[in-house]
Amino acid sequence: MSERHQFTDLHKLSDGRWSPYEILFWLLPIAAYFLFPGYLVLITQIMIVGLFALSLDLILGYAGIVSLGHAAFFGLGAYTAGLLAAHGWGEPLSGLLAAAVVAGAFGYVCSFLIVRGTDLTRLMVTLGIGLMLFEAANKAAFITGGVDGLSGMALSNLLGAFEFDLFGKTAYVYALTVLFILFVILRRLLQSPFGLSLTGIREGGRRMPAIGVNVNRRLAAIFTISAAVAGIAGALLAQTTQFVGLESLSFSRSADLLIILVLGGTGRLYGALIGAAVFMLAQDYIAGLNPAYWQFWMGLLLVVIVLFARGGILGGIDKLRQAMVRRNDARRRPS
Numbered sequence: 001m002s003e004r005h006q007f008t009d010l011h012k013l014s015d016g017r018w019s020p021y022e023i024l025f026w027l028l029p030i031a032a033y034f035l036f037p038g039y040l041v042l043i044t045q046i047m048i049v050g051l052f053a054l055s056l057d058l059i060l061g062y063a064g065i066v067s068l069g070h071a072a073f074f075g076l077g078a079y080t081a082g083l084l085a086a087h088g089w090g091e092p093l094s095g096l097l098a099a100a101v102v103a104g105a106f107g108y109v110c111s112f113l114i115v116r117g118t119d120l121t122r123l124m125v126t127l128g129i130g131l132m133l134f135e136a137a138n139k140a141a142f143i144t145g146g147v148d149g150l151s152g153m154a155l156s157n158l159l160g161a162f163e164f165d166l167f168g169k170t171a172y173v174y175a176l177t178v179l180f181i182l183f184v185i186l187r188r189l190l191q192s193p194f195g196l197s198l199t200g201i202r203e204g205g206r207r208m209p210a211i212g213v214n215v216n217r218r219l220a221a222i223f224t225i226s227a228a229v230a231g232i233a234g235a236l237l238a239q240t241t242q243f244v245g246l247e248s249l250s251f252s253r254s255a256d257l258l259i260i261l262v263l264g265g266t267g268r269l270y271g272a273l274i275g276a277a278v279f280m281l282a283q284d285y286i287a288g289l290n291p292a293y294w295q296f297w298m299g300l301l302l303v304v305i306v307l308f309a310r311g312g313i314l315g316g317i318d319k320l321r322q323a324m325v326r327r328n329d330a331r332r333r334p335s
Contacts, residue, residue, distance in 0.1 A: 029176050040168040046280045047175045048236045053260045053272035055229035061267030063222050064202035066119050068254055069130025073103040075249030077231025082244040085153035092158050092239050099235035100228040107227020115219035134249040149245040171240040263305055265312025
């Protein structure tokens, strides 16, 4: 059997069906809308951060591209949507589209500097890009608001009918809908031959040209898509909070993103969403208990996850499931 046919057969292993656990996962935020009306703003933030983490997982978990400056695309999308709303264009969906285009175009330009390098080169280049964009936004205070942030945004009603209320109900549904639509698209993309080729590049990039894969072109494509998704996440944050601060471009936001993926598990899609939920809920709870030392306990949680659940939370669940299967198989074997 040829390598090309083997690659096609691997693609057939995934039929795209949704498991009961996946369906249950997406029913949880719908239930939370009715069960926890006082926490809609927090859960909305979790969904936005989850989408942002999902964008990094595309390049880190699937293509193996490490990045320390992914907040550059998040902040670029946030400022794009924020500036449009602050200057009279408050239609939310077109703001999302504009943020995706601007962040994706910037990501495409940056991809030529990133995909050809080694891991250390990529770390330094992405870090440098993030720092330069942060300082540019800080200096251009007459446009971005500088350290005071960008405010004064006036959003139109969503679809012309739904107003962004103080209780966060419209923002919640808006963020959940955008997250789910993008998740479905990315899930299908990663289950396609294109997605499988990214895994092949991550595992053995030098062998992929043998089956006709242009490695640099594939990496540039997924980096551009990742930047566009990060821009949409930034635009969602700007639109739902009606404020954009410099921290949206900061290094700490990129670092938090890596922590989220380590917690949830890379290369799994759901790991980004679960990691975002665990990180933000733990941060909110621990900061409430001990505002001065919450970072210590977050660090301890991260160390425990890395030591005892390699592959993140989802990796630990998989190991437990495999251990239970082996135990059940051992019991069924005749003595």
